[in-house]
Amino acid sequence: MDTLELVRLNLLSPMVLAFAVGVAASLARSDLKFPDALYVALSIYLLLAIGLKGGAELSGTPAATVWAPLLVTLLIGTATPVWCYAILRRLGKLAQADAAAIAAHYGSVSAVTFLAGLTFLQRAGVPAEGFLPALVAVLEVPAIIVALIIARTATGGMNSWAGALREALAGKAVVLLTGGMFIGFLSGQEGVAQVAPFFIEPFHGALTLFLLEMGMVAARRLRDLAAIGPFLIGFAIVMPVLHGILGVYLGTLAGLSVGGSTILGLLAASASYIAAPAAMRIALPQANPAFYLTASLGITFPFNLTAGIPLYYALARLVHGGG
Amino acid sequence: MDTLELVRLNLLSPMVLAFAVGVAASLARSDLKFPDALYVALSIYLLLAIGLKGGAELSGTPAATVWAPLLVTLLIGTATPVWCYAILRRLGKLAQADAAAIAAHYGSVSAVTFLAGLTFLQRAGVPAEGFLPALVAVLEVPAIIVALIIARTATGGMNSWAGALREALAGKAVVLLTGGMFIGFLSGQEGVAQVAPFFIEPFHGALTLFLLEMGMVAARRLRDLAAIGPFLIGFAIVMPVLHGILGVYLGTLAGLSVGGSTILGLLAASASYIAAPAAMRIALPQANPAFYLTASLGITFPFNLTAGIPLYYALARLVHGGG
Amino acid sequence: MDTLELVRLNLLSPMVLAFAVGVAASLARSDLKFPDALYVALSIYLLLAIGLKGGAELSGTPAATVWAPLLVTLLIGTATPVWCYAILRRLGKLAQADAAAIAAHYGSVSAVTFLAGLTFLQRAGVPAEGFLPALVAVLEVPAIIVALIIARTATGGMNSWAGALREALAGKAVVLLTGGMFIGFLSGQEGVAQVAPFFIEPFHGALTLFLLEMGMVAARRLRDLAAIGPFLIGFAIVMPVLHGILGVYLGTLAGLSVGGSTILGLLAASASYIAAPAAMRIALPQANPAFYLTASLGITFPFNLTAGIPLYYALARLVHGGG
């Protein structure tokens, strides 16, 4: 399959099309509105499902193949926020709190982007390691901690440092992912088979429905686009690509397959919009949410969903000597 | 299968039985209550699913077979509200606003009735054209526009004419149906296959659950029965039958199969209870909702669900020379 | 399979593990929170689904095999609250209202416990009668009535006696179970097959998700543990075991299989936490909810879920001469 074909395959997937429909509905000012409860229910479902599946596959994976990917993931989670902060301060001239908050978002991870990536690989017939959800869980929190340490060092005082930390670690995304992995790991393939008609088979459809809503949310964020300025818009596209290259490369070094390296690239490239915003509102309220939400949700998320996924896959094939 | 057998098949379907349970629960004043979010989530799901399926099948249909059914559907959507208005004014002596509002409802369409019809055909083993959901989307809005034009001509002033129109066109039913068709059309059979365990296979079950709630809603409307008077009660049963005959006949002319003609009859016979009420509340607030809601939701909907579906099917077989 | 293996099979099922994750999330004070609408939607789904399945299987069952199990179930429902009340008054020295309210809970039944039991049997490959859901419906209400009669006799006056009764009979659990059975019975195996991808196949997964939430709810109840005292804690463990033995024995007498006897034991052992609490709050508001909710939800439910199910199964095998 050549690159154009991959892009087409991705753009014409139900997921990406549903995202587009959501954007269009929002721009047409439709009265279509997902109940909050549906949005929350779908995210609970998706996170738990991905954990379950990952846990079940982890139960059959020798520890030897897992430690290297885990390590590079941890490395990515702690290093990326550092240089994001430096770039945002030096080149972007952003205030300390704003820079730290954005750094937290780009160092952390978006679970939905991850799911979209897995679905792409599946459609393209590319296998990927089963334990990848574990990497999502590992990548979620470190960047938030690093960014808060930076902010504290830079600004001195800070509200509710400990509280923010505890909440990030016991945050729902982490609890559902690790909880799902725990269930999947202990009940094994056989246990997961029993719940597969609920958690595994309808998964892509539920993700499609969720992306319709994400499209509406992302479109609303775009109204703030003018406020965030050209530098941040550029940052929200260039930075994911750089992180994507890094992730693909480190993933390959750590022994991941083409599919796995694609996903690690995508994880590195993705920006959080669940765990990080909540932590930032509590610990760094002086940081302007219009900056980090518009960048991560309005720009980086759609970018990765549409262009990023096939790009990192093409890169992974290149690095693996295929392509 | 003879007519009695068809009626039995329809009445003993899980859908219709669930509707009956809903009615009974409401009459028994049970504390069973669907959360609003569940009701909304189920309607989002149903509309999107039907659009998806229709879109995927449309992608394989030559335009030549589609234009005639689309045209007669448009005809039905613009003509039926005109005579409904005349009948309601002349024979029913209703106020102008009330007559126009009811005409909008009976000219428009009920997506759930449509779904019940498809499910009936499937159980009876009768094939139907895949592009029928497109007809639902086409039939949704024109009657609302026509009725508002009539009301404006008749009464002079009117609130928020343009607003009501825009909202009808960007209303959630239209957006989800056309959005679903867009996704289904572009991602094709293969794309829809990926989401089938969510959108296609569990479909009838979700519809059954939804009809349980619809039964409770319809039963609540029946409490207003006394207020609406015998004329409107008769209208709510006779008019669907007349529209059903027209729809079956025009559908057959337009080249639809027995199944397709049944559905077009059912569409013509059905009365809106999502798009039309919202538009009427905004543009014609002086029209009494007890009239149009009780007629469409309390009488016509149950009538079509139980008696109408097998009736229009029997008609379609007759018109097609079977029977 | 020996007993240890059964315990392991049960503890490592996705359901029980999900319950444990819910407990852990609550203890870690995670911000994970199910929307109320999701909780309600899942309980509607589970009750309706179990009714549907039971009704469809009942349609093929000769009345002769059903009457004896129904009779012993009715017997259990009316007798258990009587001795519960006596024990709670004599040995526990509880106030009349408190004793009556707790008796109502332990005489009634927990539908989720029932579902967990069925799932266990299925995993263990043990067949069970299809009509068992009918027993749940029958066991739901009598204990509530008996306990209210006791309370009325003991205390004289009582609020809203008739209202509480009507509400118990038209309560949502009863309506959904019997409504589902009605639908399943009339539409038969063929009708249920049409909705199976929604109501039957994803069932275990939905139950797993529900148990995650139940874990969080149960853990919150445990905070009141100190308030309820050692007697009630003991009662909440010993009483289920005694009722479980009784249920298994009577079930065997009534001609139930090993699987069916296990379930009847489990039903007798389980304590209500939907129908009974609502009825008690209305009819016996002076009874302290901390007592009956903590006992039934915080102790008996987890006990039955983890230890009770394999225990009653082992008993049933013993009584049936297997083991």
Place this chain on the structure above:
Amino acid sequence: MATVSLKLVTVIAEAVLEERLVRALLDLGAKGYTLSEVRGSGARGVRAGGPEVNVKIETVVSPEVADRILAHLAERYFAHYAVIAYAETVEVVCGEKYT
């Protein structure tokens, strides 16, 4: 804008009482009410186990009806049920609608 002074009575109660309280308000002379689902916790916290699920019922009524409602609640509900109630004065347009 010509307004009339009326009483806004707010009742917060455990959810099982919803139907009963609404009926009582209307029987006592309220012409309408507005209801929302809330959570809360109070001095008694009879149901405990985390914030409790309550309903909040608000009704705009004449001072006399307000008095009757508060008296009725105090007599019938306050002792055993989780119910609180308070009244305040509000300025209403189209006052005739509420009496």
Place this chain on the structure above:
Amino acid sequence: MATVSLKLVTVIAEAVLEERLVRALLDLGAKGYTLSEVRGSGARGVRAGGPEVNVKIETVVSPEVADRILAHLAERYFAHYAVIAYAETVEVVCGEKYT
């Protein structure tokens, strides 16, 4: 604690009007609003069929803006739509934020 007296205007209206009413409030000078989903029933009960789905919009404004809002609602909405509104005095911290 230094506080300022302002007006809290509460509007309860059928849900389809949400967008229109919010726009009207902001046009008339409100600087913010808070909205919740409620159910209710009133003297007219135009939509009937059980409790109706409404929105409740609350806005803290200066007395003049409050007056303008009530007048606007009375003129444009009260006749045909299911809408009620009332105002009351509240003590606000950081009063400058609302005017």
Place this chain on the structure above:
Amino acid sequence: MATVSLKLVTVIAEAVLEERLVRALLDLGAKGYTLSEVRGSGARGVRAGGPEVNVKIETVVSPEVADRILAHLAERYFAHYAVIAYAETVEVVCGEKYT
């Protein structure tokens, strides 16, 4: 009906603060609270992107506690967080329950 005059303090705040604010209210002397999920938008609109998800916390307290709550909020939250608060006088039955 014998009633007591107390203060109803209403706090509207971004949802992440829920737990913190509830704890603060109880620490400052409130004996109970009622909480609902609302949406809204304000002068600062810090989180923007359409109406924001907030919580509304209402608590009936003595005038002194009301004052302490408003002062605490003004000091700790108003600068950086999306929080507004106001107090009004309400007539309460069974006033002893709130103090």
